[in-house]
Amino acid sequence: MAGEAILLAAQSARALAESARRAGLRPYVADLFGDADTLDLAEGYRPLPGRFGTGRLGGSALIGALDALAGLAGPRCLGVVLGSGLEGAPDLMAEIARRHRLLGAAPGTVAALKDPMGFAALCGRLGIPHPAVTLGPLDDPAGWLLKRAGGSGGSHIRAATRGRAPAGAYFQARVPGRAFGLAVLADGRSIAVVALTEQWSAGSALRPHRYAGALERGRAEAPALPGAILAAATDAVDRLAAATGLRGLASADLLSDGERWWLTEINPRPGATLDILDRRGGSLLLAHVAASAGERVTPGPTPVDAAAAEICYGARDYRPVPRIAWPDHARDRPRAGTDVARDAPLCTLLATGRDAAAVREMLRERAARLHALLDQEETDEHECEVSERQRADGAAG
Incomplete structure (x- = not known):
């Protein structure tokens, strides 16, 4: 695959572009920011309209940007990898898939995993602990959060209010515990665990649950979660991947107080932890491409050092x-x-x-x-x- 082009689109696609360069690929990039290092990494670039965290990246402009970048990339192009920003727009993903080879979760899989009520029902059928969800109305909102369906980065999460959830939003019950992410490679039938990461937020007055960062512990450190919880969560994500046909690099968001745990959502795409996970010898982006084709991929061993x-x-x-x-x-x-x-x-x-x-x-x-x-x-x-x-x-x- 060395020297082949790859199309990348995300709210911020720099981490994907950097991973592509490490893999010997030529990245053609569309994102919201056009940061200096993104432009340095990209063979070609197109800016996108949109607002960070909405889950509806670029709209129809994304189609035009990818078409233009594909023309620049030429015939030696692997396809397109979509990062954060499309979770709330499976119809747009389907249109992209009709025009380009989609490397990652299929639009139908994304629709199943990012529909709050449908996902909660699926977890219920599979016996997976998941916070209660409702569209309301709420008489007492104290124990609930308001979330935007398909939102990302935590900036869309607010304290719940009385009445029904606004259009495109839903209520999720508050549960205790720290935040973790389970990164996996899925082949449509099962998963291979890449890493468990610890995550934290940096709240502001308007965005109290805003995502801040993630950390992977070093090889010699004590596990961040008890083995029984990690095993149960891994089994849950494995069964969800089989039920939905999930493919590619993805991550599951967990909350745990050390004795109990809840799966809050699955992000069916490469995520914010790519910077700290793509340091295992082999390329994690190439593993994503292989898993997207249904190949069983085994990640490399945990690195010696911790990273964040x-x-x-x-x-x-x-x-x-x-x-x-x-x-x-x-x-x-x-x-x-x-x-x-x-x-x-x-x-x-x-x-x-x-x-x-x-x-x-x-x-x-x-x-x-x-x-x-x-x-x-x-x-x-x-x-x-x-x-x-x-x-x-x-x-x-």
């Missing part, structure tokens, strides 16, 4: 983003001169270390240094502009 990726959100408005020397551990780097609003994704920070605690501490330090660097550069640019205005006005420099 965390979204760094804007501490304030950057209008525009100043020109800085971005550190090597920063990804999704916004182009200088573009705007990033407060609380919007600014970049992604990566870290590896001997264990989970060391990696989390490294992320905190790197985030603090990055914000200081941005603040200093913006101060320097402002002082330079003031000095230039003074000279233009004839004042002392």
Whole structure:
């Protein structure tokens, strides 16, 4: 497959593009952001309209972007990989599949897994613990959350309100526990576990459940979940994959308090943990392609070091983003001169270390240094502009 082209579309497709380059592929990319490192990685690029977290990436413009990129890619093209942003639009996925070879879950599979009421019913039939869901009306909303069907990234999750859920949304019962992700490769019949990740949020006033980051523990560390819970969750995802024909790289979101566990949803696509999981020797993106074709793929062993990726959100408005020397551990780097609003994704920070605690501490330090660097550069640019205005006005420099 070396040298072949691949089409990539997601809200942010940089991680997919970087994985494609590691695999020796030529990425042709469509996404919302057009970050500097995405453009450096891409053989061809098309921007998409849309709003982050809605689950309806690009609309009909996505079809045009993929058609244009396919023309640039030429005949040696493996197909198209869709990342986050299509969960709420299986009809759009079906149209893409009619025009291009779709590498990943089929539109019908996505529709089955991302329909909240249907998925809850399927979990019930299979005996899989899943929080209760309803469209309402709710008399007492205290024990419930409001979620958008097909939403991603946690930004769409709110406290429930009285009455019925708005169109396109649903209520899910609150359950206790920490968040985990089970990354798997599915071949339409069964799964192979890639990794268990620990996940956390960085809430804001408007988005209290906003996704922040994920971590994979090192090989020598104690497991993040008891073995019995991990085995039960793995069996549940295996049965769901067989029931829905799931193929490709996917992840299951879990909540557990250490004694009980609940499967909250399955994301039938490569996700936000790709940065920390694609370090197993063989290419995880090529494994995704193979699994999409129905091949049974066995991931490589867990790496020795722990690894984590965390979204760094804007501490304030950057209008525009100043020109800085971005550190090597920063990804999704916004182009200088573009705007990033407060609380919007600014970049992604990566870290590896001997264990989970060391990696989390490294992320905190790197985030603090990055914000200081941005603040200093913006101060320097402002002082330079003031000095230039003074000279233009004839004042002392």
